[in-house]
Amino acid sequence: MFKKSVYLYICLMVALCVSCHRNATSVSSPDGQLKLSFDLIDGVPHYSVSRDGQPVLLPSPMGLTFVTNDGDTVSNCGWQLSQTESASVDETWETVWGEERLIRDYHNELTVHLSPLNTKLSSLNLSIVFRVFNDGFAFRYVFPEQEAKQLTVLDEHSSYVFAEEPQIWSIPWRTEYYEALFEKTPLHEKDTMNSPITLEMADGSYAFIHEAALTDYPCQNLYALNGSEASSQLSTFLTPWMKDDQVIEDKAYVTTPFATPWRFMILTRTLPEMVASRIMLNLNEPCKIEDTSWIRPMKFIGIWWGMHMREWTWRQGPNHGATTEHMKQYLDFAADNHIQGVLAEGWNLGWEGYEGINNDRFSFVTPYPDYDINFLSEYAKQRGVQIVCHHETSGRANEYEADLDTAYQYMQRYGMHAVKTGYVAPIITTNDGHQINRSQSGVRHYRKVIETAAKYQVMIDNHEPAMPTGLQRTWPNLMTQEGIRGQEWNAWSADGGSPCSHVCTLPFTRMMAGPADYTPGVFAFENPVIPGTRVHSTLCNQLALFVVLYSPLQMACDKIENYQKHPAEFQFIKDVPCDWEQSRLLDGQIGEYVVMARQERGGNDWYLGAITNETARDITIDLSFLGEGEYEAQIYRDGDDAEWQERPYSTNIETRVVTANDQPMTIRLASGGGCAIRFKKL
Numbered sequence: 220m221f222k223k224s225v226y227l228y229i230c231l232m233v234a235l236c237v238s239c240h241r242n243a244t245s246v247s248s249p250d251g252q253l254k255l256s257f258d259l260i261d262g263v264p265h266y267s268v269s270r271d272g273q274p275v276l277l278p279s280p281m282g283l284t285f286v287t288n289d290g291d292t293v294s295n296c297g298w299q300l301s302q303t304e305s306a307s308v309d310e311t312w313e314t315v316w317g318e319e320r321l322i323r324d325y326h327n328e329l330t331v332h333l334s335p336l337n338t339k340l341s342s343l344n345l346s347i348v349f350r351v352f353n354d355g356f357a358f359r360y361v362f363p364e365q366e367a368k369q370l371t372v373l374d375e376h377s378s379y380v381f382a383e384e385p386q387i388w389s390i391p392w393r394t395e396y397y398e399a400l401f402e403k404t405p406l407h408e409k410d411t412m413n414s415p416i417t418l419e420m421a422d423g424s425y426a427f428i429h430e431a432a433l434t435d436y437p438c439q440n441l442y443a444l445n446g447s448e449a450s451s452q453l454s455t456f457l458t459p460w461m462k463d464d465q466v467i468e469d470k471a472y473v474t475t476p477f478a479t480p481w482r483f484m485i486l487t488r489t490l491p492e493m494v495a496s497r498i499m500l501n502l503n504e505p506c507k508i509e510d511t512s513w514i515r516p517m518k519f520i521g522i523w524w525g526m527h528m529r530e531w532t533w534r535q536g537p538n539h540g541a542t543t544e545h546m547k548q549y550l551d552f553a554a555d556n557h558i559q560g561v562l563a564e565g566w567n568l569g570w571e572g573y574e575g576i577n578n579d580r581f582s583f584v585t586p587y588p589d590y591d592i593n594f595l596s597e598y599a600k601q602r603g604v605q606i607v608c609h610h611e612t613s614g615r616a617n618e619y620e621a622d623l624d625t626a627y628q629y630m631q632r633y634g635m636h637a638v639k640t641g642y643v644a645p646i647i648t649t650n651d652g653h654q655i656n657r658s659q660s661g662v663r664h665y666r667k668v669i670e671t672a673a674k675y676q677v678m679i680d681n682h683e684p685a686m687p688t689g690l691q692r693t694w695p696n697l698m699t700q701e702g703i704r705g706q707e708w709n710a711w712s713a714d715g716g717s718p719c720s721h722v723c724t725l726p727f728t729r730m731m732a733g734p735a736d737y738t739p740g741v742f743a744f745e746n747p748v749i750p751g752t753r754v755h756s757t758l759c760n761q762l763a764l765f766v767v768l769y770s771p772l773q774m775a776c777d778k779i780e781n782y783q784k785h786p787a788e789f790q791f792i793k794d795v796p797c798d799w800e801q802s803r804l805l806d807g808q809i810g811e812y813v814v815m816a817r818q819e820r821g822g823n824d825w826y827l828g829a830i831t832n833e834t835a836r837d838i839t840i841d842l843s844f845l846g847e848g849e850y851e852a853q854i855y856r857d858g859d860d861a862e863w864q865e866r867p868y869s870t871n872i873e874t875r876v877v878t879a880n881d882q883p884m885t886i887r888l889a890s891g892g893g894c895a896i897r898f899k900k901l
């Protein structure tokens with residue numbers, strides 16, 4: 220985040236142009252290529268988008284249906300334009316951590332102020348703010364200060380009418396915790412979808428639709444309208460509230476003045492440009508934490524994979540994982556291997572409830588008797604390692620909220636600055652009763668956790684979250700989130716584990732919404748406990764994931780004995796950072812392969828991760844991204860006979876000296892394989 224310092228130059232100009240009752244108006248990107256036009260058609264707000272004069276989105280209806288405190292229902296028809304405003308911004312800001320240190324926010328803005336045609340509602344005001352960047356556009360609905368104080372949003376009509384039918388990668392809306400494989404189909408074959416979605420447009424360009432700055436509103440979801448090829452239209456539906464265990468019509472309760480989250484669409488000709496887009500972060504508010512010195516990205520290991528492999532248990536018993544003895548071994552291993560943190564799941568009372576043995580409530584301040592927190596926290600301090608705390612709630616968000624202050628005070632007392640939170644329950648319980656976690660109530664809970672954690676200098680790794688929307692710009696203690704079909708599925712999934720193509724799809728889909736706690740780094744692929752499941756990858760693929768899948772809290776997930784068997788390969792995990800100066804997708808195709816390069820923040824070294832799906836292939840690495848001078852390339856590549864099912868451990872480690880001007884490097888990736896390279900500046 221987001222230091223207050225503003226870099227390079229700032230140019231802000233605001234022009235107020237009063238254009239009473241004129242209906243059509245437009246705004247273009249700073250480079251002039253994208254043009255967004257606004258119009259009212261029969262009183263319904265519409266927008267359309269073109270690129271270089273070619274239509275991308277045809278007039279697409281938008282707006283909200285809401286009920287005022289007087290009980291009037293106001294729909295998205297019946298508006299007139301009262302005034303427009305425009306503004307331009309060009310500023311560069313610095314992140315606290317991230318894929319880039321410096322981010323440029325360069326856009327033109329158009330605000331349309333609307334008033335109802337119905338004179339009975341004449342005191343109502345609604346504005347729509349549009350921003351157009353060189354790589355996409357965004358809009359949000361704003362209720363300015365007005366007489367109507369409390370509004371209930373029943374529906375949002377934001378839609379996307381495509382000039383030509385796109386192909387879409389998405390997961391269905393119902394998916395629990397967003398843990399599914401993204402599937403590509405033409406739009407007309409889609410039904411409901413979680414946000415975000417990734418699109419391949421008819422002309423071969425790419426797009427990405429998601430929301431930004433979700434703080435007090437339900438998560439957006441999308442659906443294919445009519446599901447017909449001809450219409451090629453997507454629309455929005457908001458996650459509803461529930462009452463007495465039934466879904467109700469109400470979506471959001473707002474108090475004016477109020478602004479909804481941003482809806483945004485990235486539009487780029489190429490995948491490297493799409494992945495480099497920072498629109499989502501730019502749409503979030505600047506950092507609200509004054510002293511961010513305690514917020515530090517780190518790698519961690521943990522008492523974790525053993526539970527997912529069914530060797531250890533969370534609850535107490537003969538195979539309890541989080542014992543003093545195990546934790547001490549993990550702390551020693553971390554200290555000896557340049558790993559900054561160790562997670563212990565199952566350290567606290569309450570897991571009998573999680574595992575269905577009783578209904579115990581979790582305690583966030585009571586360790587199990589075989590986990591000596593006094594000794595361990597002292598030992599961790601001596602060895603210079605942080606203990607990463609764990610708060611599973613089983614979806615009982617209300618109980619967690621009641622315990623937040625004491626839980627974080629306890630963490631402070633024992634020197635813990637990071638916590639992994641968890642909400643395993645299809646429907647969570649908030650202070651508003653049983654609710655979908657992506658409802659407004661759920662979103663409010665997650666935000667309360669982030670803000671309270673910031674007070675106690677606690678960094679968050681949120682499992683079973685609402686989909687990330689770039690809030691880490693405002694609250695950089697929100698480090699990483701799950702909301703992904705992560706590595707753990709490879710330990711127990713009935714389908715045998717995620718296909719190799721999954722990790723080749725993620726950088727273009729889920730990862731576009733922000734960091735994910737995928738947990739790379741499995742070094743032992745057999746699973747005797749649940750035969751048939753397996754990590755579909757080679758060992759080098761696992762190394763490459765540390766670069767490909769970004770997370771500022773990056774977990775190397777395997778048990779330490781498996782790392783001890785492969786010290787030469789583990790060296791890459793010791794070296795690789797998780798905070799970057801800059802990041803570049805060098806090459807890739809969605810679901811097929813990915814070549815990602817990132818430069819260490821505050822250093823000169825570059826790191827590269829390349830992965831492929833089931834198809835073995837040669838990749839060519841153009842080295843011109845390197846800086847001046849010589850680099851020692853420390854290359855971890857698949858052995859010549861490697862492939863993920865039979866010979867995943869076959870690895871070649873070699874070094875050579877390279878410069879930016881050298882001939883491109885060609886490297887063979889095995890089926891399910893990968894390559895990780897550290898370019899060490901000489």
Ligand code: NOJ
Binds near residue numbers: 523564611683
């Ligand atoms: C599900 C999480 O994704 C996993 O990482 C965790 O170990 C369990 N819940 C228990 O909290």
